[in-house]
Amino acid sequence: MARTTIGIVLNGVTGRMGLRQHLLRSVLAIRQDGGLPLQDGSVLWPEPVLVGRSAAKLRAIAESHGIDEENWTTDLPAALARPDVRVYFDAQVTSARVKALQMAIDAGKHVYTEKPVAETLEQAVELARLADAAGVKHGVVQDKLYLPGLRKLARLVESGFFGRVLSVRGEFGYWVFEGDWQSAQRPSWNYRAADGGGIVLDMFPHWHYVLEQVFGKVEAVTARAVTHIDRRWDEEGSPYEATADDAAYGIFELTGGVIAQINSSWAVRVNRDELVEFQVDGTHGSAVAGLHHCRIQPRAATPKPVWDPDVPTTQRFRDQWQEVPDNAAFPNGFRAQWEQFLRYVAEDAPYAGDLWAGARGVQVAELGLRSSREGRRVEIPELGR
Structure with missing residues (x-):
């Protein structure tokens, strides 16, 4: 069975929600079950790249869950520059989210984010417009x-x-x-x-x-x-x-x-x-x-x-x-939506909860x-x- 690897930057996994629901119960759970089956019979294999502010916390998480040392970093621009990375996910505090999402969109990455997508409607709308203009796919967690x-x-x-x-x-x-x-x-x-x-x-x-x-x-x-x-x-x-x-x-x-x-x-x-x-x-x-x-x-x-x-x-x-x-x-609801978003990225499957939906929530x-x-x-x- 053919397997395609998709690199995913996960920013904010040192927080409770980012760690438990998104890394452990979603991305790593998909890997533990052999990857995500696609319609053409192939398997999509998510490869997490952990990003955060604390090197010590990231190292501990990576070592506990079998993530290679080269797949965690405190340097977000470097992670986004990797050609094997196609998706950026954000689970940071709300005040840090807009800048990071803008960086990911500018780097040409598909973006998936926790809500609220921004602190203000103006910021949320600008993010949605930037993503549309860049031609990247985008989604918001609606667990x-x-x-x-x-x-x-x-x-x-x-x-x-x-x-x-x-x-x-x-x-x-x-x-x-x-x-x-x-x-x-x-x-x-x-x-x-x-x-x-x-x-x-x-x-x-x-x-x-x-x-x-x-x-x-x-x-x-x-x-x-x-x-x-x-x-x-x-x-x-x-x-x-x-x-x-x-x-x-x-x-x-x-x-x-x-x-x-x-x-x-x-x-x-x-x-x-x-x-x-x-x-x-x-x-x-x-x-x-x-x-x-x-x-x-x-x-x-x-x-x-x-x-x-x-x-x-x-x-x-x-x-x-x-x-x-x-x-x-x-x-698990978070995993179910992760699978839906990854299929949206990999094979253009239907997906409703985009950044515009996130903007309407804000x-x-x-x-x-x-x-x-x-x-x-x-x-x-x-x-x-």
Whole structure:
């Protein structure tokens, strides 16, 4: 069987997401399974080239996972200059992303990146235009679409289960410790606006592609972004002022009159089955989907509760929902999208989540922040190319 090697620069693998999801569970997992089969019967073999700021960390990762010494470096321009490298991937902090992506595009590399693609809409649009002008292929991570629960939800939409979709209600978040008496679960830069932090910029691009690709185009946003916890402690145990928003309460208006309400918070204690859940209500049925599970209640099986605050209810509402079966094996979501992007590069297979989709996500975040500042509903205009 013919095998074609494709060099991939992975920048930011010393971070948790870059290491676990993109290097270990995606690129190296593809190699462990013998490579990526292509339509012509050949196999695409990803060859990772690790890039980051810490030589010690890169060396340790490379040695732990059998990556040759010549395939890690702190010199991004040198890595991009390699003729065997065809793809650049970015999992750095948001504030460092634009410059690196521009360098990769200028070097003629196809680019794949974590979101948000940039801190501002202007930067995101410029990146998309540069990539188009350079003739390189480009993509943005949209991992939530590949979660089993969301896959099942999309299947329900495609089957017509809901009838006319009326509303989407999402709850996301968990308590991120302040870092004083218990260490924080997230890096401190997430809570400093100057470093590109903030839950709106982090999560609204996620909600945008979920809503856009499963339910319809986002046409307007009304949001309130707040900083509930204004003092936190960094990785060295030093206190700092938290200047970025750590919670956001948004209303998104979609094509066809669908209303989506999504709460995002790093200052909420979880009282739900999963860290993110979406309830979708339609004329013919409803569903609740999380990371892995999805439960439904069709119209014919909908109970008929009656409001009576003086009498305790005897109905067990959660027991009245039916679990949607898997009906398929769901691979790691990050790996599934990596495989889709690599096939896009290697054989021009269909691919939807490009830098323009990433720019629309940044646009929704930017206008959500404007809505919060100005206390009003903001319509979302078309992006000019």
